[in-house]
Amino acid sequence: MKKIRWGILSTGNIANSFVMDLKHIPDAEVIAVGSRTQESADTFGQKYNIPNCYNSYEALANDPDVDVIYIATPHVFHAENSILCMKAKKAVLCEKAFSINAGEAKTMIQVARQNKVFLMEALITRHFPVIHQVLDWVKDGLIGEVRLVQANRCARGEFTPESRVMNLELGGGSLLDLGIYAVGFSSMVYSQVPRKISGFGFIGDYGTDEQGASILEYDNGALAVLTFALRTETINEAYIYGTDGYIKLPDLFAVPNKASLHINGQESIEFEKPILGNGLHYQVKEVHRCLRKGLLESPRMPLEESLQIMETMDAIRSSWDLSYPNDSSIK
Numbered sequence: 001m002k003k004i005r006w007g008i009l010s011t012g013n014i015a016n017s018f019v020m021d022l023k024h025i026p027d028a029e030v031i032a033v034g035s036r037t038q039e040s041a042d043t044f045g046q047k048y049n050i051p052n053c054y055n056s057y058e059a060l061a062n063d064p065d066v067d068v069i070y071i072a073t074p075h076v077f078h079a080e081n082s083i084l085c086m087k088a089k090k091a092v093l094c095e096k097a098f099s100i101n102a103g104e105a106k107t108m109i110q111v112a113r114q115n116k117v118f119l120m121e122a123l124i125t126r127h128f129p130v131i132h133q134v135l136d137w138v139k140d141g142l143i144g145e146v147r148l149v150q151a152n153r154c155a156r157g158e159f160t161p162e163s164r165v166m167n168l169e170l171g172g173g174s175l176l177d178l179g180i181y182a183v184g185f186s187s188m189v190y191s192q193v194p195r196k197i198s199g200f201g202f203i204g205d206y207g208t209d210e211q212g213a214s215i216l217e218y219d220n221g222a223l224a225v226l227t228f229a230l231r232t233e234t235i236n237e238a239y240i241y242g243t244d245g246y247i248k249l250p251d252l253f254a255v256p257n258k259a260s261l262h263i264n265g266q267e268s269i270e271f272e273k274p275i276l277g278n279g280l281h282y283q284v285k286e287v288h289r290c291l292r293k294g295l296l297e298s299p300r301m302p303l304e305e306s307l308q309i310m311e312t313m314d315a316i317r318s319s320w321d322l323s324y325p326n327d328s329s330i331k
């Protein structure tokens with residue numbers, strides 16, 4: 001089978017993890033990397049044996065041999081970088097958060113459709129085998145009607161004002177960095193748009209949200225209770241409660257290797273699947289499946305859902321004293 005040829009846009013932490021995990025996908029080949037500097041592109045290229053190392057994102061986007069580009073820059077650049085690649089007719093896998101706001105997400109989707117290229121948000125959780133099992137349990141009605149989702153995605157780190165996750169100029173803060181996992185989880189379980197959205201956020205010394213919480217209300221009063229933080233550690237579990245039982249995903253639910261099914265009055269059932277590497281390649285399997293079938297978006301991570309998740313996150317932070325530099329959206 002002909003290999004699918006990847007280009008990597010930027011050379012930071014997750015770009016390194018991604019390339020290392022691609023070794024678990026036999027029909028993937030990394031043939032190019034683009035960085036803001038030649039030195040960084042060359043260092044990355046030498047480390048992973050990548051033949052084409054470019055000193056600009058434009059040069060990477062215009063490499064005629066590249067099939068699909070992985071965008072791994074800070075959130076504020078996702079829209080701009082994805083659009084650059086899609087206009088060069090490249091398929092794109094773009095890191096989470098998909099964009100800074102719903103306005104940018106809409107533009108990205110329009111550009112994907114105009115150029116007839118594949119686009120997917122790299123929200124990894126839903127591509128893990130454990131999640132496929134969990135969604136089957138829900139779909140088969142084993143816990144009855146889902147009434148409540150709970151998810152925590154909180155961590156405590158020591159950050160400087162310059163670090164990406166705390167830097168407002170780069171789209172820092174707990175909602176876009178970690179809250180996205182909880183919001184994305186709820187969106188995946190309910191497969192619908194919340195009808196009411198609340199959002200609490202604490203804005204710290206660096207002007208970004210250090211922690212927050214949201215309650216989402218869905219049809220028939222079903223709820224999601226979500227927390228996210230960069231300066232508070234919690235147990236990062238997720239629960240799906242239904243009328244006939246519940247499903248538990250233990251810490252770290254966003255990168256799941258096990259889940260348990262608890263049907264009222266029955267013995268619980270465990271499902272376990274060890275994770276290879278960092279687990280970033282499960283989403284790549286989905287990208288390859290879609291590209292080989294000629295799909296322009298993934299049924300597992302549809303573009304409308306990425307847009308709805310951004311709309312939900314816009315609503316969560318709407319009452320906070322926080323706006324990102326490009327909140328007015330891109331041209």
Ligand SMILES: NC(=O)c1ccc[n+]([C@@H]2O[C@H](COP(=O)([O-])OP(=O)(O)OC[C@H]3O[C@@H](n4cnc5c(N)ncnc54)[C@H](OP(=O)(O)O)[C@@H]3O)[C@@H](O)[C@H]2O)c1
Pocket residue numbers: 010011012013014015034035036037040041072073074075077095096097122124164170176177
């Ligand atoms: N899926 C996951 O599990 C996961 C985990 C962590 C992060 N992420 C996401 O991946 C993205 C990148 O996160 P990261 O932790 O890898 O960030 P990082 O280590 O700071 O790397 C970001 C890279 O973006 C490029 N860049 C372009 N303009 C920049 C600017 N003005 N300032 C800083 N860097 C700039 C740089 O590469 P060059 O110098 O080569 O151009 C830099 O190395 C974020 O959106 C984050 O949410 C996802």
